[in-house]
Amino acid sequence: MDGLALSLLNGVSHGLMLFMLSAGLTLIYSLMGVLNFAHASFYMLGAYAAHSLSPYVGFWGALCLAPLMVGVLGAWFEEVVLRRVHAQGHVAELLVTFGLAYVAFELVQLVWGKGPVAMVLPESLQGHWLTPWGTQFPVFRVVMMGMAVFMLLVLAGLWRRTHWGLVIRAAVTHPQAVQALGHDVPQVYRWVFGAGAALAAAAGVMGGHAFVTEPGMAATMGSVVFVVLVVGGVGSLAGAFAASMGLGLLQAFAIAAPWSVWGWPLSQLAPILPFVLMVLVLIWRPQGLMGSRHV
Numbered sequence: 001m002d003g004l005a006l007s008l009l010n011g012v013s014h015g016l017m018l019f020m021l022s023a024g025l026t027l028i029y030s031l032m033g034v035l036n037f038a039h040a041s042f043y044m045l046g047a048y049a050a051h052s053l054s055p056y057v058g059f060w061g062a063l064c065l066a067p068l069m070v071g072v073l074g075a076w077f078e079e080v081v082l083r084r085v086h087a088q089g090h091v092a093e094l095l096v097t098f099g100l101a102y103v104a105f106e107l108v109q110l111v112w113g114k115g116p117v118a119m120v121l122p123e124s125l126q127g128h129w130l131t132p133w134g135t136q137f138p139v140f141r142v143v144m145m146g147m148a149v150f151m152l153l154v155l156a157g158l159w160r161r162t163h164w165g166l167v168i169r170a171a172v173t174h175p176q177a178v179q180a181l182g183h184d185v186p187q188v189y190r191w192v193f194g195a196g197a198a199l200a201a202a203a204g205v206m207g208g209h210a211f212v213t214e215p216g217m218a219a220t221m222g223s224v225v226f227v228v229l230v231v232g233g234v235g236s237l238a239g240a241f242a243a244s245m246g247l248g249l250l251q252a253f254a255i256a257a258p259w260s261v262w263g264w265p266l267s268q269l270a271p272i273l274p275f276v277l278m279v280l281v282l283i284w285r286p287q288g289l290m291g292s293r294h295v
Contacts, residue, residue, distance in 0.1 A: 005135045007256040008249070013141045015248025017210065019196065020203035021154060021221060022228040022240045024196030030235035031172050031192050034082065037097040039200055040222030041098035041104035044262025045070050046201025047217065048108055051117050059122045059209075067201040074197025075190050082193070083186065086105045101218065108215050116214040151199070152241065159237070168192060227274045231281050233288025241290055247274050 025039040041220050049066035050059075057065060081262065085092040121140055128136040159165040171178045179185045204217075213218065228247060232239030254270035261269060281288060 003256060005131060006137070007252045009131070009135070009137050009141070011249035012245070012257075013145050013248070014252060015245035016145050017203065017207060018224065018228055018248055019241050019244035020148045020151060020206065021200055022133075022225045022232075022244055023151065023237060024199035025225060025229060026232075026235060026237050026240045027155075027199075028193055028196040029229070030237070031168060032189055034093050034097070035090075035191075035234075036193075036196070037094060037222075038100035038104065039097075039196070040218040040225060041101045042070050042074060042197040042200035043207065043221055044108060044215070044218040044244075045073070045104060045280040046204025047119070047213045048112055048117070049201065050205040050208060051112070051119055051213060059125070063202070063205050067198040067206050070201035070228070071194040071198030075194030077197075078190050078193035079186075083189070103220075105215055105218065112215075114215060116212050119209045119211055119213050131233075135287030138210060144210060147202075147206065151202070155237065224274055227278045228270065229288075230278050231274075231288055233290040236288065239288055239290030247277070250277070267285040 021040070021043055024042075025036055028034055028036050028039070046066050049069055052060040053065055054060040072124050081096060081100075082093060085096050088114055125140040125143060127139045129139050131137055159169070167178060167183055168188060171183075171185055175185045178188075207217070207221065224247070228243045231247070232241070232243030250273055251270045254273055255267045257266045259266050
């Protein structure tokens with residue numbers, strides 16, 4: 001029972017972490033149609049920014065400031081660079097974001113070095129929480145899960161119940177009508193891109209403490225977040241949440257499972273299971289779990 005509860009908690013925490021990262025990319029794509037290859041780089045920059053800020057403002061201050069700084073950087077990138085290549089089509093946008101990912105990778109190595117950096121948690125988050133089943137689970141992971149749920153509720157509320165959510169949803173399908181009604185659509189694009197970068201950075205602050213903060217973290221998480229988008233349905237926030245939770249639970253239970261597949265322990269196959277699932281989804285349901293089919 002303890003092993004089952006621990007696998008469930010690990011799967012849920014990992015799934016919520018994936019959702020924190022994929023939510024921003026989903027919002028950017030649904031509004032702008034840009035598949036941002038540099039999204040995981042904002043995740044990495046959030047972790048490194050928190051590493052540099054924590055000695056001065058503490059963990060909670062870094063959790064607030066790092067996403068804000070990265071969000072402003074993302075908004076600046078959209079206005080100065082991405083908007084200028086928008087007229088050239090999606091291929092140019094993909095290449096620009098791909099180039100940004102490489103620039104961010106090299107800058108991180110130049111400033112912070114090629115090795116991992118230390119991320120120190122406050123004492124209040126270093127303990128363990130005793131579950132009703134008697135299983136010990138890190139307090140920090142519980143806080144990370146709570147933050148992801150809070151972010152989900154805020155996004156859902158903003159998307160469905162506010163004026164800005166209505167403007168953004170209208171700009172997805174009728175940008176010219178929104179512009180005619182007096183809203184500055186390019187400004188909407190800028191702030192949504194910045195908000196997506198900030199969400200990725202917030203995930204980076206949490207992920208940098210939960211995992212390892214090193215230059216390869218963007219590549220590690222970037223591949224998985226695109227699996228989330230494909231499986232959930234590109235542009236669907238609900239699909240991103242469902243896919244994130246499914247992939248998190250799949251990997252957690254695969255790691256804990258004692259079974260083998262053709263002589264290979266399932267725990268060793270766990271890292272490739274998301275990509276196997278993505279291939280199956282592309283074969284049987286190309287639009288993803290909650291995406292819409294485009295003809």
